[in-house]
Amino acid sequence: MTTNQDLQDRKDAVIARGMGNASAVYVERAENACLWDVEGNRYIDFGSGIAVNNTGHSHPRIVAAVKAQLDKFSHTCAMVTPYASFVELAEELTRRAPGNSPKKAIFVTTGAEAIENAIKVARVKTGRSGVIAFKGGFHGRTNLTMGLTGKVAPYKAGFGPFPNEIYHAPFPNAFHGISVDDSVQALKDLFACDIEPSRVAAIIFEPVQGEGGFYQVPPEFARVLRKVCDDHGIMLIADEIQTGFARTGKLFATEYLGIEPDLMTMAKGIAGGFPIAALVGKADVMDAANPGGLGGTYAGSPLGCVAALEVLKLIDEEQLCQKALAIGEIMKSRLQALQQQFPVIADIRVLGAMIAMELVDDAGQPMVELTKALVGQAKENGLILLSCGVRGNVIRFLPALTIEESILEEGMLILENCLKELQGD
The missing domain is CATH 3.40.640.10 (Type I PLP-dependent aspartate aminotransferase-like (Major domain))
Known part of the structure; x- marks a missing residue:
């Protein structure tokens, strides 16, 4: 079986290092808000290809439209x-x-x-x-x-x-x-x-x-x-x-x-x-x-x-503007609850389904290493996260606007458990 590490090693040999990848997760298929890698592992995708797949991965109507065009x-x-x-x-x-x-x-x-x-x-x-x-x-x-x-x-x-x-x-x-x-x-x-x-x-x-x-x-x-x-x-x-x-x-x-x-x-x-x-x-x-x-x-x-x-x-x-607002409200509520447990979440920013949390220490300094560790830990637990920020201490959330509420909640639970693992209970 081809593994993620096999492909990463091959990629490192032929792709310039300037074109890096955040995670050694090599996707075999994707559907709506989830990805499956070449090893069969499932991931909830809170990045959506950096806000590209607002309509989810492989929406059947988009697939059908493109297939019809290819025939022409x-x-x-x-x-x-x-x-x-x-x-x-x-x-x-x-x-x-x-x-x-x-x-x-x-x-x-x-x-x-x-x-x-x-x-x-x-x-x-x-x-x-x-x-x-x-x-x-x-x-x-x-x-x-x-x-x-x-x-x-x-x-x-x-x-x-x-x-x-x-x-x-x-x-x-x-x-x-x-x-x-x-x-x-x-x-x-x-x-x-x-x-x-x-x-x-x-x-x-x-x-x-x-x-x-x-x-x-x-x-x-x-x-x-x-x-x-x-x-x-x-x-x-x-x-x-x-x-x-x-x-x-x-x-x-x-x-x-x-x-x-x-x-x-x-x-x-x-x-x-x-x-x-x-x-x-x-x-x-x-x-x-x-x-x-x-x-x-x-x-x-x-x-x-x-x-x-x-x-x-x-x-x-599918009323995706309204769905974006609903996603934002759900995630805002969950993040505010996490903020009470983890004071390192210093700021939460929400505009529809464009959501971020900024991590700083007691002195107000950016927690860059924690941000990197959280992205890595989330990946190990089946959640794709993206970081950003001039100071490198922001986690951004860009779930598909078509995400099922149960998948959204599952992703937020993974996030909570990762914070507990990294910050303690």
Whole structure:
């Protein structure tokens, strides 16, 4: 029998170590919120492929849609000979994107590509080059998106130099003592000391910072960003790659903020595991680029398009936004009970089914080793967890929105038992 360790040894021999894997769990099959490895072990998946499988693993309707498309064709290049699903998906996304402005879309293959194209569109629309991002933000692993990312290890270390005219401001974070006023003042300082507003093409932010630690942007700060951009002709970009497609209890987390961004990036949960990403924005902004300036060979894959159309139907018909909120309430209650037993759980953050707990010691220092140990211990007990955070001390929970309540409860019991094993009763 092939074992996980056999495959890990083979992987280490042929895959560059920079492309690591959190666990030596080699998946043979997956169904909804569970995985089975090559040794037959079952795992409850609280990571969902990093918020990709919001509709669960191998949802039968998505599988059927993709199989039907495969019987027709797998690729033609939408920039050469497009197809109906390419148009239909753009119609759906532009209709559903927050705000009343007419919208247009483009499709690419990855989230990083969507970010790159958002910056391209903002620059051509404004005729400017500067970009402001936020400390703790994550936007990808390409050179430009690494430059935008506000977290050095492991994403930026050793890979510079990065593109010029990218500036980082502190993200408002009450738990870490950074107020909205602090962040606003930092923006003013950037404009006074580093780059004048008339040279800034875009400000990019995540409605909930993902890799940074699941910190939510306060609505009042989002409104400040919208006003700053309006006052100075700057494009406001919402990175909804991890927050989109019902994850937070709304189709897009920006809907909580009461603003309309100029551009939005989408990927991850868009197509139930099939690689496709989108940039959606105000029509006059999106049309700033000349024909041929946007796109890509695999952009808008027909397999991804039909999968994404089915995901949107499932979100509506299975009421996945409401399910995300219900998951959040269940997990919040369970985590608060655990917090009473384990004071190392210093903060709990919940927005729909985008949930995190931050681990610190009595002195307020990040418990990085405990975080790593908890991820490892959970894996040994049949639960897949993900960590994140600039300080490496946050456990993030991203269960499938289709998870059965009994499986959710089983996963939370495993988490409790692992904390007991590591922290004592």
